[in-house]
Amino acid sequence: MSASKSELPEKARVVIVGGGVIGCSVAYHLTKLGWNDVVLLERKQLTSGTTWHAAGLIAQLRATANMTKLAKYSQELYGTLEEETGVATGFKRVGSITVALTEERREEIYRQAGMARAFGVEVEEISNERVQELYPHINLEGIKGAVYLPLDGQGDPANIALALAKGARQRGGLVKERVAVTNITKEGRRATGVDWEDSDGNTGHIAADMVVNCGGMWGHEVGRMAGVNVPLQACEHFYIVTEAIDGLTQLPVLRVPDECAYYKEDAGKMLLGAFEPNAKPWAVDGIPKDFEFDQLPEDFDHFEPILEAAVERMPMLAEAGIHTFFNGPESFTPDDAYHLGLAPEMDNVWVAAGFNSIGIQSAGGAGMALAAWMDTGEKPFDLGDVDISRMQPFQGNKRYLEARSKETLGLLYADHFPFRQKATARGVRRTPFHTHLLDRGAVMGELAGWERANWFANDGQEPKYEYSWQRQNFFDNVAQEHMAVRQNVGMYDMSSFGKIRVEGPDALAFMSYIGGGDYDVPVGKIVYTQFLNSTAGIEADVTVTRIEENCYLVVTPAATRLADQTWMRRNQGNFSVVITDVTAGEGVLAIMGPRSRELLQAVSPNDFSNDVNPFGTAQEIEIGMGLARVHRVTYVGELGWEVYVPSDMCGHVFETLADAGSGFDMRLCGMHMMDTCRMEKGFRHFGHDITSEDHVLEAGLGFAVKTDKPDFIGRDAVLKKRETGLEQRLVQFKLTDPEPLLYHNEPILRNGEYVGYLSSGGYGHHLGAAIGMGYVPCKGESVAQLLDSTFEIDIMGVKVKAEAQLKPFYDPKSERVKV
Known part of the structure; x- marks a missing residue:
């Protein structure tokens, strides 16, 4: 039904653009908080973009504690929606099984199981016999491990969205279909309202205090209307649905990531979906105006390798007829995390879009979190993983998005190795030292588009990552860089900061x-x-x-x-x-280690003594034949300086320091070294150890x-x-066994009880063991009471004893930085 001018208000507290499951969830949660001046506008029909064809898998476990909290909330919400609204959501807790076909994948899913325990998610590692018992149709060949989450669920995506929309209407929200937002009007850093046009050609304007972009795969385009960057790209997503299979009863959701496949039983039929390694971007130049409940052309050749492996894994598929071969678009972001929050460019434009094929399981929690943020003006808890402000302006570039999206869909089921780097859309942001570092063996990683030297290959060693859950091929390289900074002098590029x-x-x-x-x-x-x-x-x-x-x-x-x-x-x-x-205006080289003062004195006439340049001070210097400013600070816990160089002089200063450094056996170092050294010193990492809720x-x-x-x-x-006193403290840990490795999110046990998880983890090459830090509850306790405990870290279900202390394990009095 189209709108008329009389049906739509002239003013609203908030206009939500987009009527998929995310937009409906935001409307539902705002009205639940007492907002009754809420208008949701949908260009065609509710759910007609991507929600209607979603697979409806509803998992609890995500990569971080807060994302898991949101997923668990979604489950709980969907379990009660039907009773509240009378709309059948099809939600049922069927459980899920993930199987591993390699030892590396086995370690990954077992580490995920440990993380699940830390986050309060019910989980168990199960034998192949138990897999067969739960899923009698599976061929167990090649399965090396499995994890079962009994409370995972599935549901009817469209009806979940319609139930949320009905809930919003019941509390006074206005939900209008076939009304397209054609423009977002602005004044400075604020949106003032939206222009609309309905399917009959009627037009109008709604003044609004706030606008929420829930445009799904149109989110990029809707963002542009408001001058807001929302980097996402639609990709083709494939699945098949079989004919009815005799005797097929309710089954858990099954994921076989090593075969890029997931399986879902639904009403006696089997759905097989794929997250293939090389995805197909769709509608790079814009989505057709008349898109509504549309399917994309079949591409059986693209899907065939997935199906061939699936017939081997699930032999009953060989006999089942294919009822539906489906290809529909889903939106993907550059880092596989959705976009949520207040847009950096505007002060009243909010975003909830780009859900990377996990929109159904995320929608309830994302809508709740965004509504709470809008209501109070403050995030309800740390949302850094998905906060839209993490996206860099260049990431809205269409060519970049097309290139990156080919990879991100497949990364959902790829091996999630520690330190894994994106392979596509690389080389966009380079520091002034980029070529100098590559020429000397740098192996680059990428962060926020910046190419950064993560480690340096030795002579004769191929400068590339070989991923593993064990000691990776750069482990010894980082150890050498680490010890160079601890014992001599190292130099690394900090220009991206x-x-x-x-x-x-x-x-x-x-x-x-x-x-x-x-x-x-x-x-x-x-x-x-x-x-x-x-x-x-x-x-x-x-x-x-x-x-x-x-x-x-x-x-x-x-x-x-x-x-x-x-x-x-x-x-x-x-x-x-x-x-x-002014980030691009200066390059920065960090010179760190006991001999850093000697090195700088060799290239500069300035005085680097404690009398002239004590710790925590900066001074302008001459260096080589150029000029720079040095900051005497450190993130690695050693005597050292950060050298800020005008970009036009960076090449000269690098060569000056590199030439002089050869006389000191100076070693070029990377970001991995910086991270291992800072953990030994107990320095916090923003986003891991310290966040907006810590x-x-x-x-x-x-x-x-x-x-x-x-x-x-x-x-x-x-x-x-x-x-009132502290309720928890950030504690540092060192494993007593030098062999196991820590990354982050491993559970912490205190006196045999799970009490938290590691916010950071790495290897302390000077200390000779894995180290980490994490918050431990200690309400009403003294430091002595807290530390007079037995601590263990759960690694793949094995409890490893750990030393714990509040002071750094390395140089606790910070004497080395001030010499």
Whole structure:
């Protein structure tokens, strides 16, 4: 039914664009919070984009604790929706089985099982005999391991969406079909409303306080209307449905990722779907205007290898007729994580789109989280994995999206090895030292589009990753780089780290408000600090250098530069400052290790002594025949400097340092070394060890917060926590057995009980064992009580004893950085 001008309001608190399962979930959850001025507009018919043809698999376990929390919420919601709305959702807990056909995959799924236990998801590793018992139709040949999640489910995707829409309507929300949003009107950084046109040609405008982009595979295009970057690309997704099979009864969902396949029994038929390694992007130049419940052309040749393997795995398929060969589009993002949150470019445009074929299992939780965020103005918990602000502006480039999407669909079922790098759409952002590093054996990884040297191959060694869950081919290389920094001197490229310049007459006042530190310091002083939210959770972990009286340089992790800059802009208020991204203006080389001072003195006439350049200060220097600025700080726990070089002089400065470094046996190092060294030193990693829901005091960073300042974001929450006491602490662990490896998310046991999971994990090459850190509950306990415990880490079901302490295992008094 089309709209008329009288049926649509002239004003709404929020307009949701898109009536798939995500848009319906956002509308449902906003009305549940008491919002009744909610309008959802769907261009055609509800579910007619991708929701209607989704497979309807509803798993609980995701890659992180909070994503798992959202998936579990979706399950619980779908279990009650039918009773609430009267719409049958088809939701049932059938369980799921994942089988491994290689030893590497077996380790992956067993590590996932450990993670599930840490996240409170019911899981069990099962024998082949148990697999056969649960799934009698399977051919067990080649199966080396299996994991069973008894509470996983499946449902009817379209009816789940329709139930959510009905729930929204029952609480006063307006859901209108066949009304297309043709434009989003804007004023500065705010959307003012939407223009619409219905199927009869009627047009109109709705003024809106907020707009939510739930456009699914149209999300990129809807984003452009608002001046918002929503990087996603539609890809073809294939499955077949058999004719009815005699005697087929309810079965768990079965995943065979090594054969790129999943199986779902539905009403006596079998659905076989695929996430093949080389996907087919669709509608790169735009989705047809009349697309509605459409299928894409069959491509049996593309699907045939999956089907051949499936007939071997499930012999009954050889006898079953194919009822439906289906090809429909799904939207995929550059990193296989969906987009959620407040768009960085605007202050009232929200995004929930790009769900990478897990939209049904994600929709309930994503809608709940976004609605809570919109209602209070603050994230309900850490959503960094999916926060739209993680996307870089260039990632909206169509050629980039086409190239990357060919890979991301297949990555859903690829081996999820530690340190695995994307293979497509590479080389977009390069530091000024890129060619110099490649010429010397650099093996590049990619982060936020930046090509970064992760490790360096030795002479005669092929400079490429060979992935494994065991010690990978670069393990010894990183050990050598690690020990060079610990014992001699190493150099690595930090140019990708974000650099944000804050300047103006209110620079000091603004920094004092936005951050927890003391910025009223001499010019040249460096302050390690956090930006806090109102609950004293950590929104950013940065260093701030006072460059001039009214100018500060904020250095951020590469992946969060846009998010951190957006946080600053949103909290700028009436402060008279200009906030500018200057990342590309300077290259940065870190010179770290006991002989770093000697090396710098060999290439510069300046004085690097403690008297002139103590720890935590910066100075302008001559270097070679050029100029630079050195910051005496460290993320590896050694004496060292970060050398900031104007981009035009980077080549010269690199060659100067490399030539002089040969006389010191200086080693070029990569990001993996930096990570292993920082873990030995107990330095936190933003996004892993510290997030927006981790209280700065519980993270062990109270020393960086100066509550004697009168007013800064989060001050009250810091003072309150000091009064009430810590409920958990970030603890560092070292395994007593030198052989096992840690990555992150491994469960922590205290006195035999599961109490948490590792936020970081790696190998301490100086310490000679795997190390990690994670939060442990300790309400009402002293440090002595906490540490007077037996700690173990669960690795694939094996409990490995671990030493625990709050101080760093390496150089706990930080004597080495200040020599």
